[in-house]
Amino acid sequence: MGRGKIAIERIENATNRQVTFSKRRGGLMKKARELAILCDADLALIVFSSTSRLYDYASSSGMKAILERYHEAKEEHTRVLNPTSDAKLWQKEVVNLRRQVQNLQHNNRQLLGEELSGSNVRDLQFLQNQLEISLHSVTKRKEQLLALEIQELNQKGFHIEKENIELCTKLRIAHEHKMELQKKISGGLRSSEQQTGASSSKMRVREPSIDLELCQQEQEDE
Numbered sequence: 001m002g003r004g005k006i007a008i009e010r011i012e013n014a015t016n017r018q019v020t021f022s023k024r025r026g027g028l029m030k031k032a033r034e035l036a037i038l039c040d041a042d043l044a045l046i047v048f049s050s051t052s053r054l055y056d057y058a059s060s061s062g063m064k065a066i067l068e069r070y071h072e073a074k075e076e077h078t079r080v081l082n083p084t085s086d087a088k089l090w091q092k093e094v095v096n097l098r099r100q101v102q103n104l105q106h107n108n109r110q111l112l113g114e115e116l117s118g119s120n121v122r123d124l125q126f127l128q129n130q131l132e133i134s135l136h137s138v139t140k141r142k143e144q145l146l147a148l149e150i151q152e153l154n155q156k157g158f159h160i161e162k163e164n165i166e167l168c169t170k171l172r173i174a175h176e177h178k179m180e181l182q183k184k185i186s187g188g189l190r191s192s193e194q195q196t197g198a199s200s201s202k203m204r205v206r207e208p209s210i211d212l213e214l215c216q217q218e219q220e221d222e
Contacts, residue, residue: 017050025055032057042066 011017025047036043036059044066047055058066109115110127111134119127 021049025049029055029057036060042069044070 011020028047029045032043032045035041041059042061042065043057043059044063045057049055056063061069106115110119111131116124116127
């Protein structure tokens, strides 16, 4: 004969209840491990006995990661099912943002020296410290920018000086070439003048001889 069905109700006998708990807890843990391995599922199992003893099991992801994932999914599911609560959440966020903007505007006006009537000595001291820190930061940044500008100007001055030296060198070379060309031109003119002078002197030497010959011919004719 087969085993009869066990009624699903609280076992009154404490010993039998503990034995049944131990057997079924072991079977439940075994099934949980098999489900996690066979189906690659993230699984967390938490059991408290009637004596408040804890028994738990978690897959490879770990109990903490699975519980965080559970809370996130639960919140998302709640927002989907209850859009009113989601709208309230956004309204609360808007109120917080408005309050932050108002506080920032108030602090900004105080930094400009406005709305100081309701401030006590401690508030004013705190405001003064903020201004000193801000002033120090601004001064430091200003010095950095000035140092960068001075460095850039020095570099530009160096490049301009280098270009000036190169231009002076080119001008000197051009002047030397000009002087050499002038010397060549003046030398050529002198040589041509000398040749012209020699030719004219020869012409002057020949002219008296011609005159003498003409005179001798006239005397013989007479």
